[in-house]
Amino acid sequence: MLVTYLEASRDLCDTNSIIFGAALAVCRIIGAKVPTAGRATGQSSAIPAWRKRIEERIEKARALIGRLICSRSGNNRPRIVRTVRMAFAGTNVSLSQLDIMQKLTERIDDLKQRIAAWGKRIRRYTERSTRFNQNRLFQSDQKRLYESLKRPMASGTGPAL
Known part of the structure; x- marks a missing residue:
């Protein structure tokens, strides 16, 4: 099968792709791990692990909030009930209590506050990283820093000096 593909290849790039595909197929068949470093699929490493x-x-x-809201609106499917039980695990709240709707609302509000805090943390860390990189660029190449600051201001989104 490989011979027919190799005979049909037009240039070195096609041949390279065919051989790589064959090697990848063999690795999958025998169960060998293929390193992904240096390939186009490894682009996600630009986002920091903490983020x-x-x-x-x-x-x-957010998924938990959605299920808690479903439960609060009267949805009693087993998956929803199980999720609500897990959300209140470790507390002395049971689903048979009279004030369960209030407890659900409190838990939803608590989760929304946590989401807001996590979002602020991401923003704060990103701003700190930007400041750090700008300071380092200022130390090494001031001209490039000022050009990078000037560029976003032309579109109206950059910080004012």
Whole structure:
């Protein structure tokens, strides 16, 4: 099968792609791990790990808020009930209490406050990182720093000096 593809290849780039695909297929068949460093798929490393972790927490909290709101509006599906029980795990709140609607509302508000705090943390860390990089650029190449500051101001989104 590889011979037919190689005969049909027009240039070195096609040949390289065919051989890489064949090697990748063989690795998958035998169960060998393929390193992803240096490939185009490894581009996600530009986002810091701390930011990914905080964004995952925000995602999970938003999903939990959605299920708690479903429960508060009367949805009693087993998956929703199980999620509500997990949300109140470790507390002495049971779903059979009379003030469960109030407890649900309080938990939703608490999660919303946590999401806001995590968002502020991301913003604060990003601003600190930007300041750090600008200070370092100022030390090494002031001209490039001022050009980078001037560029966003032309579009009206940059900081005022």
